[in-house]
Amino acid sequence: MKISLALGPRQTLSRQTAWGCLTTNLAVPGSGSLAAGRRVGYAQLTLTAIGFSLTTLCGVPFVVWCLAHWDRLYGPKSDSVAVMSETWHLLRWALLGIGLFLFTWIWALLTSFQILRSARLADPGASPPRLS
Numbered sequence: 001m002k003i004s005l006a007l008g009p010r011q012t013l014s015r016q017t018a019w020g021c022l023t024t025n026l027a028v029p030g031s032g033s034l035a036a037g038r039r040v041g042y043a044q045l046t047l048t049a050i051g052f053s054l055t056t057l058c059g060v061p062f063v064v065w066c067l068a069h070w071d072r073l074y075g076p077k078s079d080s081v082a083v084m085s086e087t088w089h090l091l092r093w094a095l096l097g098i099g100l101f102l103f104t105w106i107w108a109l110l111t112s113f114q115i116l117r118s119a120r121l122a123d124p125g126a127s128p129p130r131l132s
Contacts, residue, residue, distance in 0.1 A: 010037040018119035022112035029101075029108035036115045044111070047104040054097030062090045 013021070013036060025032030030044030066073065073083055 007034065007037050007039065012122040013115065013119045015116070015119045015123065018112075018116045021115050022109075025108040025112045026105075029104045033108060033111045033115075038111060038115070040111060044104050044108050047100060048108075051097045051099075051101030051104060055094050055101060056097075058091075058093035058097060062094055065090055 018036070021032035021036040023032070024035055025044075028045070029048045030041045030046070033041030033044055035041075072078060
């Protein structure tokens with residue numbers, strides 16, 4: 001089986017396929033855009049991978065550090081300012097990854113709405129009749 005990331009020819013999508021692209025974009029931002037034939041999906045998928053990797057690679061050491069220093073963080077003699085400063089230095093890259101992933105997720109959601117709109121405009125007969 002050969003897997004390729006090359007986009008096929010851009011074609012009009014049915015409403016059902018457009019909804020499938022939306023749900024795919026909600027799960028993995030960028031993949032639904034690629035499935036719909038949009039080049040912007042490459043950038044979305046790349047930023048998704050960077051954000052997820054940054055969150056994981058920097059978030060796991062933070063959790064390990066918190067568990068190792070539990071008494072210092074929540075003990076009766078803890079220094080709040082020193083703890084907050086140290087926490088910020090450990091957590092800032094993970095927060096950047098979360099922010100990047102959230103930005104990409106919203107971008108993919110907006111792209112999905114454009115895909116749904118173009119599918120609806122391409123097939124106006126698929127909508128139910130209006131009741132008067």
